[in-house]
Amino acid sequence: MEEQGYFALIIGAILVNNFVLTRFLGLCPFFGVSKRLDTALGMCGAVLFVLTLASGVTAAINQHVLLPGAPLLQADLSYLQTIVFILVIASLVQLVELTMQRFSPPLHRALGIYLPLITTNCAVLGAAVLCAQNDYGIMKSAVFGAASAIGFALALILFASLREKLDLAQIPTCMEGAAIAFITAGILAMVFMGFAGLGG
Amino acid sequence: MAEETVKLPNPSSLVVSSSPHIHQPQNARRVMLTVVLALLPACVAGVYFFGWPALRVILVTSIACIAFEAFFCKLFKRPNAIGDFSALLTGILLGMNLSAATPWWVCVIGALLAIGLGKQLYGGLGYNIFNPALVGRVGLLIAFPKLMTTWVTPTPGNFLPDAVTTATPLDLASQGTINADYFNYFVGNMGGCIGETSAAALLLGGVVLVYFGYIRWQVPTAYITTLALITWGVHLANPATTPTPLFHILTGGLMIGAIFMATDMVTSPMTKLGAVVFGIGCGVVTCVIRVWGNYPEGVSFAILFMNALVPLINRYTATRPFGLATRNREANA
């Protein structure tokens, strides 16, 4: 039954409760870096890395340190959840940024401000908080984080390819850029509602 | 002198343009009009089974779509595009995707969603990403879930029926009741949207379109085959509680979706290979939603989802220029 649970968890996180299109989390990079497919792919990689690690690490800290009766400190520190999660996420993002700047400067330049913004990306914090709320274990949290990131990546890649097409369309001036992007995202969200009830 | 009688062309009336200087007789207008005509049998079937209310729904959506098209063209200062019949086609398709019991104002909202949101905001015909009629329909489905799933019992030949509500075979199947009444399903004597019920009439239209080459036959073929294969597998695993592939093919919006909606030129891939991939994708997503999802019907969602994938499909199924392979091979050797 455990495996069935994982399967449902993954499908749920990718399609049914897609972070971007059903939970509306992480919209900032979703709109910011979806102008071109190749930068979108870079962003997907970064988010996948940060989300998976952040979910796992925060779940570990949550279970072993923060929760009442946790083995390490034996005190209820759950009120520290948000601050600790942010701390961990920020550090991870900083690591990613440093690595990227070193090894792929063009990608770093293309992602620009959106890379540090993963820090305050509600998707990452959201995943951590959701894991904490649902009492997922460390493994399950990491899987959930990864699946969420894949959902994010799916939406982002879809959206980036659509925006490349929109770039060439004769969109009315008042609708150009962000406006039509939001409308497209809205229709995509509508489409993803069709997946309601899957895997669950 | 003989030369004096020779009339030479007047250079000032000459036109210059890039080659080629001749063109085949067909044009977009004619294509659209043919598709509209190909839809007529299914329309007639819909009116036959659901009575005058069905005709009213189709008329309201068609007129509203044309009106909105004219309005948006004016608003965005574009040349009026009613003449290409694409708005009429969208209107008819939208009407055929609604229940005969749909109130007129819902039809108008659907038309606004379809033409405005689905098409004109993207720049009009050719630039829309999603099938406009389906954007209208899915928008309505999410906004008015109750209204949109109120189906009318078919009353063949009775044109002024009392609207008795019923459920579609797919609704029943998702509740566990499977009626294998294939003949009625085939001719269209079942609950459902106006245009989607009569598989026979839709097939007739599809054959016409494939004959003229106005739709890619690869799309409906791949779509229906994929759906049949997956549902067959599911049925084999669980024969008692799941419907047969034939049931899946004949019920719901599969026929109209596969033949008329998924094949929409603008929102389907450019290449033949792309069309196959697109059809298979539609089939898979439809099955996933029908078999495992909450919604009994997944055709609209599936086609819209695959519409969103079209730019990616186009990118990865782009044709290989003649001679490209040779060069690569040589470069490798």
Next chain:
Amino acid sequence: MNAVIFLVILGGALGFVIALAAKAFAVKTDPRVEEVEELLPQANCGACGYAGCAEFARALVEGEATPENCPVSSPDEVQQIASVLGVSLGERLEKVAVVRCGGDNRLANWNANYNGILDCRSANLVAGGTKACQYGCLGLGTCARACPFDAIEITPHGLAVVHPDVCTGCGKCVAACPRNLIELVPKDAPLHNLCNNPEKGAQSRKVCDVSCIACQKCVKSAEEGQMYMDGFIARVNYENPPSADLAEVCPTKCLQPSLLVKQSMPALEHREEAQQEEEVANA
């Protein structure tokens, strides 16, 4: 208390890891790049030859380019950038673009009806453009679309004209014009020869009413060195320009200030006057 200790430990540990990473993956960046970038116009027009202002800022700091290479910045801004970089620069002349054609579809002749893409570069590929003058403005607006500052207007009669006040002299239109009609000239130049047809007077007159017919009247009337002949085209010596009054001597009215400064089409008025006189004479 626990919370404080825990946060201190966690923060310290993470800080340490990042410090290590920062050391390991250190990349040197020059802080001046951002400073310079802020001073640039941010139009990303690419007139400097680099992919946008950020790239240009990097090139500036690395000494690949000089601040004058940005034709869009005003002299003050260039000075500021130079002071950030600690380099000195010479005087810079402010330039604007001018379309060297005055023949709109009332004054110039057209050969045939064109059916195709409404774009000068495309039209030029079909039968060499259908304007009878093979050197004149096609009026389909490729330059106007290329202009990042919306400084070029296509008149209702199909002629591109530059708004000298809006033009920054970036030179994008110069590259866009398939007929190489657009030239960058000093902003304060009083006159331009608005014809670029290098053929003999009789030939150019045949295709357009406002062509330079190489009569040399302007050259003779102007002071020495102010005007000169370049084949069959009279040219203004922009380093020593003649006064605006010289326009009077031009028989075809192709020697004019920018048409927008003038707010009229002298050649057209000239022709209409002539026609009226003729009518009066006939009557």
Next chain:
Amino acid sequence: MPKQAKFHGGIHPPEAKVTGAFEIQTAPLLETYVVPLQQHIGAPCNVLVKKKDTVRRGQLIAEPGGFVSAGIHAPTSGTISAVTTCTGPAGASVPAVELTSDGDDTPDDTLTPMDDWQNSAPDDLKKRIADAGIVGMGGAAFPTHVKLSPPPAKPIDLLVINGVECEPCLTADHRLMLEDPDKVLTGTQIIARILGCKKVIIGIENNKPDAIELMQTKAEKLEMEVAPLKVRYPQGAEKQLIYAVSGRRVPTGGLPMDVGAVVQNVGTAAAVAEAVLDGKPLYERITTITGTPVVKPGNWRLRVGTPLEAALTLAKGVHNDPAKIIFGGPMMGLAVYSLDVPIIKSTSGILLLNSDETSEFTSGPCIGCGQCVDVCPMNIMPGTLSVQIENERFDLAEAWHAMDCIECGCCAYMCPTYRPLVHHLKRAKAEIVARRKAEQNK
């Protein structure tokens, strides 16, 4: 018979070859000829004559300006009345020489017949072709001697003679094969000798059964093959023709010699035979004058420099004003706007079209039907490309293989929204070439 391969795409426009049964007529001598000095692809020529010079028929009046260039010869004897410019078929003004005929048509004897060509050195034959100013007569006008000089690293083992004439309306090559098959075959033998190539295939579309039969009987004796080809436009395009007769694929951006093949038009072969056997340079060609408005359509032997006006007078003028006059066929020809445009070496036809026969391009949107993709013989995606080019995204257009376009016009012929697809692609190719050049200079 060689196995026939089917190239991708292609269309079948109405053939409208009304002049197929009309014998070639020789045009009477005119009073003046206007000979453009740029009649080929490559470097322009340097004029050798000045005003008031007297010249003889076939005398060199402009020498090649480089290796990829071909000389130009006087179409008749007479006096040079002006060294001027004229409007060329491409629309642009080109330098030209105006020649007033003296009516005697005295031949020039610089080039002597090479009766013993079977034993002449290939290089001498090649030099003769260059001296005679022969260019590809199918339309591209690429200097023939250049095409016959492949680098040693690329040996040629297949000579394809192009008698396909896939353009609708044109019948010049058809008539040539019927009336002068020996000349075509002799020319072919000479070319084969120059290339040192044994295998020769003559490709003819099977809408010309009489030509196929005649050529087959004659070619058999010379150990050449005649390949009847299914009618499909653009069967006569170099790459498609090579593929159709031999299954070899010319690589993208490559030339036929990359697969060891050379394609020559039947008209070129005949011109080669004339140059070698008779010492006659290329100053006249066979041109089809046709179209609904033309009173008397026909095939004419016209001298280079014949103004369009004179050519149309030969055809007894028009019934009504045409909407378009085209130099070449309806699919790839150039629309002209002046009756002064002269016939040049590559003018295979003059076609007049009424307004209801021609297509008017609109800038309707691409509706993504994919018909252009289905018919594209180069298997690229013209529709997608045109949208990119409309947005001036030439970087994308290059990545989507715009440079492979052969401008055959199949896509624009099919397009249901009448988009000027070929025009878009021409623009993109010009821009991409300019960009590549700029990058090289950097």
